[in-house]
Amino acid sequence: MRIILDGMGGDNAPAAVVEGAVLASKEIEHEIQIIGQQELIQAELAKYKYDEKKITVIDAREVISNEEAPVRAVRSKKDSSIVRGINMVKKGEGDIFISAGSTGALMAGGLFILGRIQGIDRPALASVYPIVGSIPSLLVDAGANAECKPNNLLEFGIMGNIYMEKVLGRKNPRVGLVNLGAEAAKGSTLTKAAYDLLEHSDMNFIGNVEARDVPKGACDVIVADGFTGNVILKLTEGLAWNILKLIKSKFTDGAKAKLGAALLLDKMKELKKEFDYSEYGGAPILGVKGPIVKMHGSSSANAVKNTILKGIPFVEGNVVDTIQNSVLEIEEITLGE
């Protein structure tokens, strides 16, 4: 397997990306190719001992920033790490593309270069959602599609279900639809119609899930339109950050509190770790004809390493083909009716 890693994406690139590649390379036999401005990547690589057969560098001169309009950037910057990297997956020169770069550009690149899986109307961004005190859930769509039709939500469920099984190893995951209430009749026109479609699928659909139960792990695959999914993901991030900050300020306020906090240092570290997404790899773009994974812009070397490791079952589990076959089956059943 050959893993193509974007050397230019993310706040800490190329340093964190290169270090992550070196760390991952020690645990796997697969080849990692880092694509981007060669001299920058080589300078970082020079800081480490690594197997030169397993980590190589491919020069690509252009960089797509988060501020650029994604579609225009992908169309004009042919020599960017993102466009070149996705093209390598298309040509079979690479098996997966991993990047901490612009989500929009990765989505646009996936759509224009690889194309949609036949039968998938809207590819989606799937994001691991941390459940404190338990294994994480998977949120689909995490923000790629601000507006959705009911069949899009069905597709998000199907794709998330497959990724959850094949990559995150959850058997028969519980698929839930984010909605205003538990009853089937609740919600918007969109969620009511999506409920109907999901209920008639062969997935383990557990029905509507209220937002208050999402952080409690009420379902394994959290289905939502991209607007709602984005709100869920970002609100969780912002609120957890805020609460931890408040705890810190309270626990350093006065000598007595400081002593108490010192005794709880280990526990506080454990607590912080509960919100660490980095263990579970990045966010796959599901529904395009090839594996692409988006990492958080502020990914650490450890997060990069874990995303590379989780990329292996994404490829070996044939997630893309499985999604294709599942959707074709549904189409056949529907057409046969």
Add this chain to the structure above:
Amino acid sequence: MRIILDGMGGDNAPAAVVEGAVLASKEIEHEIQIIGQQELIQAELAKYKYDEKKITVIDAREVISNEEAPVRAVRSKKDSSIVRGINMVKKGEGDIFISAGSTGALMAGGLFILGRIQGIDRPALASVYPIVGSIPSLLVDAGANAECKPNNLLEFGIMGNIYMEKVLGRKNPRVGLVNLGAEAAKGSTLTKAAYDLLEHSDMNFIGNVEARDVPKGACDVIVADGFTGNVILKLTEGLAWNILKLIKSKFTDGAKAKLGAALLLDKMKELKKEFDYSEYGGAPILGVKGPIVKMHGSSSANAVKNTILKGIPFVEGNVVDTIQNSVLEIEEITLGE
């Protein structure tokens, strides 16, 4: 002023409601009338010393539960505390109706009995949103309208702005629109069009606010469609609850941790208080021709007391008339163009 209090709504009714009325009554000169099954309310009242001129009971035999279809319940249960209470506001026999009962029934009752304020297309539920370490924001719509048009979001902003100024005492509040990104061009068709309307209003509109910045107090009035607002409110509740639960379990795990936690007991209490909505009163239904306030179903006596106290500026600040006048002004300007 005469405050009409629903004796039958909420998980702890009538006990918490009655106790809250007694507590409030000690701090104000206004009359409180508790409506509901007389014998139950009287039995609770008998537990306290109170001024019999300031707290009286009105018998209403029917009860609307949370499980009932709101529209049907309001239409059929004419002798319910909710229908009778709202009718008292309509007839001028009461100045405000406060209830911990079914949100749907309160909304339906407000619409059918009081009617919409002229120029308001969709009344909304406004909910205080706790900002840890700071004063709270106000979220409109918190879940009454799962589907919205751009002008509904403008109306939510206008109504929230007025309530924030008149009742919560925030001068020139910052009005923000929940969206996928900070740029005006981001988001769904709905949010893009709403942005345009809000930008051209005379409110202190600060633009789009990402969900991650909502818990940090990025704006005072949080404008969102009811689906998104409901997700924000409930996710915050669920996540905060979950984090506090996790802290508790970590801090009682082992003798060292327990000692540390003992030293931090005061701070932990302060922390928990940050999430206590009860201080800020209930959630007003804005856009109907009279003050109605919905309290949380699990409201404590203290929450009931605070809701009663906050109900006074809701009435005395002429919030309903101010909304009416603001909307008429906008209509005149629009027609004049």
